[in-house]
Amino acid sequence: MKRRTFLGVAAGAAVSAIAKPALAQPTKLLKFIPESDVAIVDPVWTTATVTRNHGYLVFDTLYGQNAAYGFEPQMVAGHTVEDDGKLWRLTLREGLRFHDGEPVRAQDVVPSIRRFSARDAFGRALMDATDELSAESDRVVKFRLKRPFPLLPAALGKTGTSMPCIMPERFAVTDPNKQVTEMIGSGPFRFRADERVPGALTVYERFADYVPRADGSATFTAGPKHAHFERIEWHIIPDPQTAANALSNGEIDWWQNPTPDLQAALKGKPGLKLEGLDPAGGIGCLRFNALHPPFDNPAIRRALLGAIDQSECMTAVAGDERSLWKDHVGVFSPDTPMATTAGTERLVGKRDFAAVKRALAEAGYKGERVVLLDPTDYPSTHALAAVAADALQKSGMNVELVSTDWGTVVQRRASRQPVDKGGWSIFLTYLNGTNNFDPASQLGIRGNGDKAWFGWPTSPRLEELRLDWFAAKDVAAQKAICAEIQKQFFIDVPYIPLGAYYEKTAYRGITGMRIGFAQFYDVRPL
Structure with a gap:
């Protein structure tokens, strides 16, 4: 028996029937200090969060995520679901245009999804469940699935890295x-490559032909997106004190990640939030x-669980301000439905390094050189590197600490070569x-293995459990599987x-x- 639904189009008609006040004219300039320079601008190729943030200025996604972590149509007007969940048709909104003036077509969407899915774990799961992905017309994308995949909107609207961005076909077919x-995206802002100064400045300008949704939540990445600034400048200021001074003096409007040691002083500044x-x-x-070697050996990796204390790591990052961090943290975000503390007790408390040395020797460690990459321009990560x-x-x-900038770390971690x-x-x-x-x-x-995130571990059991999670019938079953995942x-x-760190802006x-x-x-002026 077939079941048919349609989501996301009726609300737009209702909203359009109401007279809206004209939007204020965009203000000229917003100056922002990001977490780091955007060394890589392709938000599919890398999982660097700074590139994801850059991507959401330049590109748009088929679905948006709201503040309740649900998913709503974004570039799509809506979708239909038929054949007991195995046939989806996604209809693009009218008026979508890329920054080069070309319309956004289903023929752009299909290779964009394929390219994203080749780099992303969630996207790959969707494609594993897909029998056919095609452009049925200029505005309709068709998924014919091997089995129901109700998380399809979540896969195509995920807010973690990599970003499920939609590119023009000529770029989306790139390896x-x-x-x-x-x-070249279809988002609210254009990327000004001609004004980019690596290590110093990245510039975006408002895309005048961007058409926001007429409906939706306008929270997180969902709903109408209105650009209130003509120009966004990302100024790269690695030194925290210099960044704090620039913000305090009104030279900068927004600093993404003030370091914890400077937050108390910033709180006292008039007009600063x-x-x-x-x-x-x-x-x-x-x-x-x-x-x-040495970390191709799981026993060596296990031995180091005894060397790391989450409390010490988080104290190095954020001091004694416990509102900024948590320990007893596993692989899922604390206080979310799938979270469990099973096994985390081994990562908290006084360390016995003599016992760790014995465990490493028993595991077969032979003094191999360990190259540890330390991003000095990310204070919160630099602190972790020092503790580690x-x-x-x-x-x-035998540790060799390689101190460099985050952009170099992002480039080097893609290398599969040995340390020499x-x-x-x-x-x-x-x-x-x-993501968590x-x-x-x-x-x-x-x-x-080769398809995993940088580090490329092989674990058939973790892969089996992940597939079991997708097939679970209810949340209780999912939670039980997540506990097994953490044990494995x-x-x-x-x-x-x-540990978990909660940054301020x-x-x-x-x-x-x-x-x-x-x-x-x-974002707009007060």
């Missing part, structure tokens, strides 16, 4: 393993390279926001969770920030 360097944007926080991550390097050295490992040929052993980062809500988007737990995670140890003279991460539509 997923090759970066796209020309940024400090608040959290992402209630999900970010989980610190010590990621191993599982391709080469110290813990590994106390455990008897420019490779790496460990990098530190954060797995942020909704469930196994669909949690890229760090994948055990699919601590056997395979593709990375070590270092600081700004003055503006309002309208959406939750989740730094987004620039709806």
Whole structure:
């Protein structure tokens, strides 16, 4: 028996029938300090969150995520579902245009989905369930599925990295393993490549032909997106004190991530506000390279669980201000439905480095060089690197700390070469926001070898459990499977969770920030 539904179109007609006041003319300029420079501009190729943030200025997504973490039509007017959930038709909104003036067509959407899915764990799960993906017409995208996949809107509207952005066909057909360097999107802002100064400045300008939705929640990445500034400038200021001074003096409007040691001083500045944007926080991550010694050996990775104390890691990042961090953190965001603390007790408390040395020797560690990448321009990650390097050295490992900028880390972590040929052993980062809500988007737990996130671990059992989660009949079953995933995670140890950190953002003279991460539509002068 067939079932047919249609979502997302009726509300637009209702809203359009109501007279709306004219929007105020956009203000000229917003100056912003991002978390780092945008070393890579392709938000599909990399999982760097700064590139995801850049992507949401330039590109749009088929679905948006609202403040309740549900998904709503964004580039699509709506969709139909037939054949007991195995046939989906997605209809694009009218009036969508790329920055080069060309209309957005289903023929652009199909290769964009394919390219994104080749790089993203959630997207790959959708494509594994897909028998046919095609452009049925210029405005209709058709999915014929092998089996029902009710999470289709979530896969195509996910807010974690990588971004499910829609590119023109000529760019979307690019090999997923090759970066796209020309940024032509259909989002609210254009990328001004001609004004980019690597390491110093990135510029965006309002796209006058962007047509916001007429309906929707206008929260997180969903609903109408109105650009209130003609120009957005990202100023790269690695030194926190210089950034704080620029914000305090009115030279900068918004600083994405003020360091915890400066937050107390910033709170006292007239007209300056400090608040959290992402209630999900970010989980610190010590990621191993599982391709080469010594961390191709899971027993060596397991031995290091005894070397890392989450409380020490988070104290190094945010001090004693417990509102900014949590320990006893596993692979899923604390206080979300799939979260469990099973096994996390081994990551909290006094460390016994002599015992870790013995465990490493028993596991077969032979003094191999460990190259640990330290991004000095990310204070919160730099602090993790310092703690990790110290813990590994106390455990008897031969650690080489390579201090560099985040852009270089992003480039180098893509290398699959051994350390003597420019490779790496460990990098530190954060797995942020909704990426950590469930196994669909949690890229760090994948055990699919060459197709896994940087580090490329192989774990057939983690992959089996992830498939079981997709097939689970209810939330209770999903939660039980997530507990099993975490148990297996601590056997395979593709990375070590270092605690959850909840960053603040600081700004003055503006309002309208959406939750989740730094987004620039709806931001407007007070």
